[in-house]
Every structure is written in C-alpha cells, then in structure tokens.
Amino acid sequence: MRIEKQSVLIADNCPLICETYQNIISKIARLNPNFSFNTDITYNCNGAYDIVKKTIEKETTLNFIVLDLKLSPSNNRKILSGEDLGLLVRKLLPSTKIIICTDCNDNYRIHSVFKSLNPEGFIIKNDLTSKELKNAIKNITNNIPYYSKTVLSLLRKEVSNNFSIDSLDRKILYELSLGSKMKEMPNYIPLSAASIEKRKRHLKKVFNVKAKGDRELILIAKEKGFI
The missing domain is CATH 1.10.10 (Arc Repressor Mutant, subunit A)
Incomplete structure (x- = not known):
C-alpha cells in the first residue's frame, strides 16, 4: 500500500485552535491509512516565515497551510497578516495549497482575499466543524477547491468592481x-x-x-x- 505523506503548516494566533486542527488532521490519518501528515504549528508571522524559509533551504515540500487572516505581524512589519503570509507562500512555494480559516465574514474582505490569494480552501470559523475541516483537507489533497457555506453565500453577493486594496x-x-x-x-x-x-x-x-x-x-x- 502506497502511503501519501503530506506536510502541513497550521498558522493561527490561538494555541487551542491550532491543537484542535492538529487533532482533526491526525484523525484523518488514523481513519485513512493511505495518508500520513507531518504537521507544524505556529502562532505568528515570524514563526510561519521561519518554517517557509526552512522548507526552501532543505528543498522539502509544504503541501498545504491552514491559515488565519488575523495572524500577528512580524517584528519587522514586512508581514502584517495571514494574507501577507499567504502572498509570500504563493511567491516562494507556488505549489503549496492554502486553506483560509477566519472569523472575518465581511463581503469586501472575502472578495479582496480571493482577488489576492485565490485560496484552494476558504472556511468561515462560524461554519467550522471537524467534519468541515476534514472535507476541506480531503478535497484539496485531491485538487478540488472547498469553500464553506458562508463563503459561497458572500461570493454570490455583488460588490463594487472598482474597489482594489493591495x-x-x-x-x-x-x-x-x-x-x-x-x-x-x-x-x-x-x-x-x-x-x-x-x-x-x-x-x-x-x-x-x-x-x-x-x-x-x-x-x-x-x-x-x-x-
């Protein structure tokens, strides 16, 4: 039996949320012997950037990142949020897939993130359950995008076409x-x-x-x- 090894980065300000995500990912591996996950956790942009840099230096792979938009800024003010970190990942590790998990449900903000990052997965935390995260991970590992119901609802709403925030x-x-x-x-x-x-x-x-x-x-x- 071929085991598919997946490298994962969880980046969220809250240690409890990170632990919950890690437990859910571990459960996926236990229930599906075809998968094995190597998971790293960080609570801020500094830690996330260090992991991205090590991935590049060691020429390894980061399969996907579970990312909070409100991640604490880096000390040098160059990476201010999860979105900035996502942009850096897109530039340095273009094959890495991004799952956004955020409590932000503003229509302008959601559309802005899709314009800048076009994430493979996007979940509003009010929609988040263990089943929701499992489905998102299973989908993106099979190259299928996954958006939670609130995200889909917001995307259907029109916003001004002339707004652009970079x-x-x-x-x-x-x-x-x-x-x-x-x-x-x-x-x-x-x-x-x-x-x-x-x-x-x-x-x-x-x-x-x-x-x-x-x-x-x-x-x-x-x-x-x-x-």
Missing part, C-alpha cells in the same frame, strides 16, 4: 492604526509621502469615509478585517 494599502492602514505620521510612513512603506497620501484618499473613497481625519477610516478598516 498589500501596500493594508500597510498604510496598519501604520495609521499605530498612529504613525504621514512623514514617517516612507520609512516603513516603499512609497513617497505623496503616493501614500493619494492611496489614503483612495481608501477613504473605497470605504465611503467623509471625515477629514483618519479615525473613521481606521475604525471601518478594522470592522471589515483589513487591520
């Missing part, structure tokens, strides 16, 4: 949420102050923010899960 926009929102001044931002974002200001105006337009200050923009961005 990684630089999210970095601007993050710096604003930290209280960074506009003159300081070019130290952290590879753009001029004028370009950053232009992007901030675009973000206010996207989120329909009329106020002159940044407080309302930050609050709405947090509400929608972009920070």
Whole structure:
C-alpha cells in the first residue's frame, strides 16, 4: 500500500485552535491509512516565515497551510497578516495549497482575499466543524477547491468592481492604526509621502469615509478585517 505523506503548516494566533486542527488532521490519518501528515504549528508571522524559509533551504515540500487572516505581524512589519503570509507562500512555494480559516465574514474582505490569494480552501470559523475541516483537507489533497457555506453565500453577493486594496494599502492602514505620521510612513512603506497620501484618499473613497481625519477610516478598516 502506497502511503501519501503530506506536510502541513497550521498558522493561527490561538494555541487551542491550532491543537484542535492538529487533532482533526491526525484523525484523518488514523481513519485513512493511505495518508500520513507531518504537521507544524505556529502562532505568528515570524514563526510561519521561519518554517517557509526552512522548507526552501532543505528543498522539502509544504503541501498545504491552514491559515488565519488575523495572524500577528512580524517584528519587522514586512508581514502584517495571514494574507501577507499567504502572498509570500504563493511567491516562494507556488505549489503549496492554502486553506483560509477566519472569523472575518465581511463581503469586501472575502472578495479582496480571493482577488489576492485565490485560496484552494476558504472556511468561515462560524461554519467550522471537524467534519468541515476534514472535507476541506480531503478535497484539496485531491485538487478540488472547498469553500464553506458562508463563503459561497458572500461570493454570490455583488460588490463594487472598482474597489482594489493591495498589500501596500493594508500597510498604510496598519501604520495609521499605530498612529504613525504621514512623514514617517516612507520609512516603513516603499512609497513617497505623496503616493501614500493619494492611496489614503483612495481608501477613504473605497470605504465611503467623509471625515477629514483618519479615525473613521481606521475604525471601518478594522470592522471589515483589513487591520
């Protein structure tokens, strides 16, 4: 009997959730002797990046990653969220499949993630059960996408076609949420102050923010899960 070995990374802020995911994955292996899983766990972007780097250095394979969008930022501010980590995985390990597991259910946010990452699996945590995760893993190991019912419902809803929020926009929102001044931002974002200001105006337009200050923009961005 040929055993298919799968390398898995679980990346979520909550240790209990990571342990639960690991137990579910282990159960899949126990019930299906054709599969064997080697699972790593991390709770932040720093740890996840270290595992990705080791995978590349050792020339091994990372079959899939179970990823929370609200992963704690890296210390150098270069990887701010699970989405940024996913983009890095897409670039450095293009064959790795991504399952997003998130509590964010904002329509704009979901569509934005699909535009940037196009994940093989996408589950809203309110839909998450052991059966749901098992089905997602079984599907993607067979090259079949898997989206939970809330994700499918949100994808059917139309959103404005002119909205576009990329990684630089999210970095601007993050710096604003930290209280960074506009003159300081070019130290952290590879753009001029004028370009950053232009992007901030675009973000206010996207989120329909009329106020002159940044407080309302930050609050709405947090509400929608972009920070």
